[in-house]
Amino acid sequence: MKISILIPAFNCQDTIYSCIRSVIKQTYHNIEIVVVNDGSTDNTGMRLDQYAKHYNNQLRIIHTKHLGLSETRNRLLYESSGDYVFFIDADDWISPETIETMVKVVNKTKADVVVCGNDMQGVFGIKNCVVSQSCPNRREVLKYLLRDRSLRNYAWGKLIKRELWNNIEFPVGKVFEDIATIHKVLIKSNKTVLIPSIFYHYNIHSKDSITYGLKPEILSDMMEACAIQASNILEFDPTLEYEVKKMLFRNKMIALFSLFRTLDFDGKLIKKIYRYQPSVFVNKIKMN
Known part of the structure; x- marks a missing residue:
C-alpha cells in the first residue's frame, strides 16, 4: 500500500527540517513525500531543495x-499517487x-480513514x-466532529483513502x-477508526493568531465554514440537528468573545457573523 505524505510549506524555514526529518524517519517505507513550496519569501524553498538532494531525492518539491x-x-492532492494520503503541516x-501503525489498522479493519491522537507542543500537552x-x-463520527474533541476539524493527523477526495476540494481564498x-x-x-496513540505533534510556537487569537476579519469565514459543515451534515443525517445547533452556538460564542476581547464592536460584522445558518434551518423558517 502506497502512502502519500503531503506537506504545504510557506515561510517555515525554521521548522521545515524537523517536519521533513520526521517523515523521512518513518518505519513504513512505501511512501512518497510531496511538498509544495507556496511562494515562500524566506529561505524555505532553498532549504527544501537542499533536503531533496541530501535525502537522495526522496522528496518531490514543487515550487509555486x-x-x-x-x-x-488542492495541488498536493492533485500531485499525489498513493492509495492513502496523510497531511502534515510544515511546522509540525x-x-x-x-x-506503519495506521497502515496496520487499515489492513486489519479495512478502514477508509484512520485518525490518530495529537498533542500540542509549547503548552501543556492537550x-x-x-x-x-x-x-x-458514521453518525457517531459526525457527532465527534461536531464536538471537535476526539475527532478534530483538521486535515492533519488523518490517513485517508485517496479516492474519498474525488470531487472534493478545499475552498480557495477562505480561512477555516x-x-x-x-x-x-x-x-x-x-x-473511520480512531486510535489513541499520540502520533501527531502540533507546534503552536510558530502558529499565527488564527489558532489562539481570532481576528475580527476572519470570523465571518469561520462562521461560513461552520454553516457549510452544518448544512452538509444535516442533509446526510437530519437527526443530528441538536448537535449541529450546539456546534453553531459554541462557535458564535467564540466569535462574540473574540470581538469583545479586541474591543471591536462593528455592528455590520456582528450581523454578518450571526446571520450564518445551515440552509436546512433557513428553509424551515421560510416554511413556517
Missing part, C-alpha cells in the same frame, strides 16, 4: 507562486511509527480524548478551510 493554504492542499512533526481504539458508525471540507470526506467514509 503564493496560492494560499487551500489551493496548495510525527512519531516514527505513525504511518491530548486526543480517545482512550482506546474505536470504530464508531478544514471545517468546510473534512466533514465531506468523513461522510463518504464507510469506516
Whole structure:
C-alpha cells in the first residue's frame, strides 16, 4: 500500500527540517513525500531543495507562486499517487511509527480513514480524548466532529483513502478551510477508526493568531465554514440537528468573545457573523 505524505510549506524555514526529518524517519517505507513550496519569501524553498538532494531525492518539491493554504492542499492532492494520503503541516512533526501503525489498522479493519491522537507542543500537552481504539458508525463520527474533541476539524493527523477526495476540494481564498471540507470526506467514509496513540505533534510556537487569537476579519469565514459543515451534515443525517445547533452556538460564542476581547464592536460584522445558518434551518423558517 502506497502512502502519500503531503506537506504545504510557506515561510517555515525554521521548522521545515524537523517536519521533513520526521517523515523521512518513518518505519513504513512505501511512501512518497510531496511538498509544495507556496511562494515562500524566506529561505524555505532553498532549504527544501537542499533536503531533496541530501535525502537522495526522496522528496518531490514543487515550487509555486503564493496560492494560499487551500489551493496548495488542492495541488498536493492533485500531485499525489498513493492509495492513502496523510497531511502534515510544515511546522509540525510525527512519531516514527505513525504511518506503519495506521497502515496496520487499515489492513486489519479495512478502514477508509484512520485518525490518530495529537498533542500540542509549547503548552501543556492537550491530548486526543480517545482512550482506546474505536470504530464508531458514521453518525457517531459526525457527532465527534461536531464536538471537535476526539475527532478534530483538521486535515492533519488523518490517513485517508485517496479516492474519498474525488470531487472534493478545499475552498480557495477562505480561512477555516478544514471545517468546510473534512466533514465531506468523513461522510463518504464507510469506516473511520480512531486510535489513541499520540502520533501527531502540533507546534503552536510558530502558529499565527488564527489558532489562539481570532481576528475580527476572519470570523465571518469561520462562521461560513461552520454553516457549510452544518448544512452538509444535516442533509446526510437530519437527526443530528441538536448537535449541529450546539456546534453553531459554541462557535458564535467564540466569535462574540473574540470581538469583545479586541474591543471591536462593528455592528455590520456582528450581523454578518450571526446571520450564518445551515440552509436546512433557513428553509424551515421560510416554511413556517
